């Protein structure tokens with residue numbers, strides 16, 4: 001039997017299950033404001049403190065089955081552009097190494113799945129983002145992932161293609177593994193290549209860190225704000241779930257994209 005999500009999420013602290021109650025409206029208002037001010041929002045203690053160890057145990061067991069990828073990429077997650085100068089941001093390559101547990105390896109009775117598949121959470125996130133409706137990603141592998149960052153793994157500076165991401169931190173590393181970002185360094189109208197170059201040179205252009213204690217739910221707008229996960233140091237892996245919500249129903253990856261991101265195509269028998 002699966003978990004009831006309100007036994008995992010601290011609904012006394014975050015009344016997301018009580019849609020349209022005074023507490024729900026106050027929380028949504030507060031979250032919208034913080035997201036607008038910072039481009040990021042973190043809700044510490046979203047997972048009840050007494051459930052965090054069990055959730056970490058579950059994720060650690062699943063992480064043994066993760067797919068590791070190493071990639072050189074620009075901040076735009078594209079290959080280097082041969083048409084620009086070598087010191088241009090479209091030409092400079094960073095390095096990302098990360099492990100991932102795909103959704104089809106996360107069992108139906110997992111705590112994490114109970115949280116992800118909870119309609120109240122989806123509705124709450126849609127409200128905070130001011131979206132009329134959101135859908136869970138329909139891809140059998142991409143919908144729900146656990147990012148696994150072991151010793152030396154990290155995610156180099158990049159902009160997201162998607163304009164928001166939802167993560168749930170499960171376990172922090174002993175050292176490194178910080179989520180760092182620079183709010184709104186570019187806009188739709190201005191790529192601001194000069195500032196991106198300085199960031200890649202190591203200049204601190206107002207780098208912020210998003211709190212990442214275990215049990216924190218975070219919303220992040222990464223399309224205009226470059227961000228990274230600093231390299232992990234130590235034997236304790238940084239584990240964070242990525243909960244994928246999209247604006248359209250029925251979104252899936254092509255077998256090519258599945259192969260690229262997960263090193264295989266989806267299991268034919270669906271989620272276990």
Ligand SMILES: [Fe+2]
Pocket residue numbers: 158159160222227
């Ligand atoms: Fe990202």
